[in-house]
Amino acid sequence: xxxxxxxxxxxxxxxxxxxxxxxxxxxxxxxxxxxxxxxxxxxxxxxxxxxxxxxxxxxxxxxxxxxxxxxxxxxxxxxxxxxxxxxxxxxxxxxxxxxxxxxxxxxxxxxx
Amino acid sequence: xxxxxxxxxxxxxxxxxxxxxxxxxxxxxxxxxxxxxxxxxxxxxxxxxxxxxxxxxxxxxxxxxxxxxxxxxxxxxxxxxxxxxxxxxxxxxxxxxxxxxxxxxxxxxxxxxxx
Numbered sequence: 001x002x003x004x005x006x007x008x009x010x011x012x013x014x015x016x017x018x019x020x021x022x023x024x025x026x027x028x029x030x031x032x033x034x035x036x037x038x039x040x041x042x043x044x045x046x047x048x049x050x051x052x053x054x055x056x057x058x059x060x061x062x063x064x065x066x067x068x069x070x071x072x073x074x075x076x077x078x079x080x081x082x083x084x085x086x087x088x089x090x091x092x093x094x095x096x097x098x099x100x101x102x103x104x105x106x107x108x109x110x111x112x
Numbered sequence: 113x114x115x116x117x118x119x120x121x122x123x124x125x126x127x128x129x130x131x132x133x134x135x136x137x138x139x140x141x142x143x144x145x146x147x148x149x150x151x152x153x154x155x156x157x158x159x160x161x162x163x164x165x166x167x168x169x170x171x172x173x174x175x176x177x178x179x180x181x182x183x184x185x186x187x188x189x190x191x192x193x194x195x196x197x198x199x200x201x202x203x204x205x206x207x208x209x210x211x212x213x214x215x216x217x218x219x220x221x222x223x224x225x226x227x
Contacts, residue, residue, distance in 0.1 A: 006154075034215075043203050043218030044155065075131070089154050098143065098207055098214050101166055102154030 003027075005094050007101030013110050019077040021106045023090035026071065029091035034100070035075050038087045047088070048075070060078065086105045114138065116219035118204050123226045128191035133222045137185070137206030143167075144181055145216060146189050147203040155203055161187065194226045 005024045011018045023033075034049035050057045050064040050073065057064045063076040077084055087107050091100040117136040125131050138142050143164050147155035158177065159169040163184035172179070176195070181187040191198055201221040207214040 009207075041220065043220050045218065046215050077199070089152070098209070098216065099145070099157050100155070100216065101162055102156070104154050106154070 004090055004103040006090050006100050006106060008106060009104070010107040011109070013077075013080045013108065015082060015110055015112055017069055017080050017082065017086070017110075019075075019080045019108055021073065021075045021088055021090070021108070021109070023074065023103050024070075026070045027092070027094070028036075028071070030101075031095040032093045033064070033066065033073050033106050034091050035062075036089045036091060036102075037110065038105075044089060071081075077108075081112045082112050084108060085110050115142045116204055116206055116217055118202075118219035118222055120222055121220065122223050122225075124227060125194055127196055127226050128193040130190065131194055131224060132188050132190045132226075133202050133204075135189070135204030137187070137204070138217055141206035141208055141217075142152075142184070143207045143209060143214070143216075144187050145205040145207075146179055146187070147205065147218075149201040149203055149221070151200070158189070158202075175224060191224075196226050199224060199226045 035047045036044035037047045038044040048062045049061050052068050061078045066073045087105045089105045090103040122155045124222045144161045146158040149155040156174045159179045160167040161181040179189045201223050203221045205216040207216045
């Protein structure tokens with residue numbers, strides 16, 4: 001069964017701190033790894049994504065680190081802000097298909 | 113650009129009743145998805161359409177769930193009869209294509225409560 005395991009389940013970070021969320025996958029055929037951000041009452045929205053041929057991708061305060069040999073990838077949020085408080089989902093997709101397998105999510109709270 | 117539209121936003125029904133959800137994808141998006149998001153979990157794919165054809169419905173409980181996408185645009189998802197465990201947010205998403213990864217844009221979802 002295809003799975004994406006995400007941790008931690010919840011995270012509290014002080015304003016200005018670094019938030020780190022980790023994911024691990026089993027299916028080596030996955031070839032695209034996006035992170036989604038979801039606010040209460042809203043649908044998930046794509047935040048940043050990476051392909052396995054690179055080890056890191058940075059967009060503003062958000063960075064994905066990817067370790068292909070360990071089958072792990074992580075999201076780092078630098079200088080975390082209260083507005084970043086949301087649920088974050090990692091996901092993975094198979095080659096040739098755009099369907100997503102999601103992790104269970106991490107509820108991030110950035111305290112002022 | 114208008115986003116993915118879903119209705120209704122909320123629905124409360126009794127078990128064994130039927131319910132239907134509607135989705136209007138982003139204009140020009142050929143691929144449409146229905147995901148089920150149970151409280152505290154990530155979204156799980158129920159069905160994927162490419163235009164009006166089904167690409168993947170392997171996780172759709174076909175004894176009670178059905179979905180259609182007439183004319184390759186709007187889509188409806190139906191549950192009949194509903195069970196308590198169907199309580200969830202039903203998310204519709206759309207993307208330009210389905211070969212390789214193309215960004216999926218999600219609607220706000222329909223929150224279903226089965227009592």
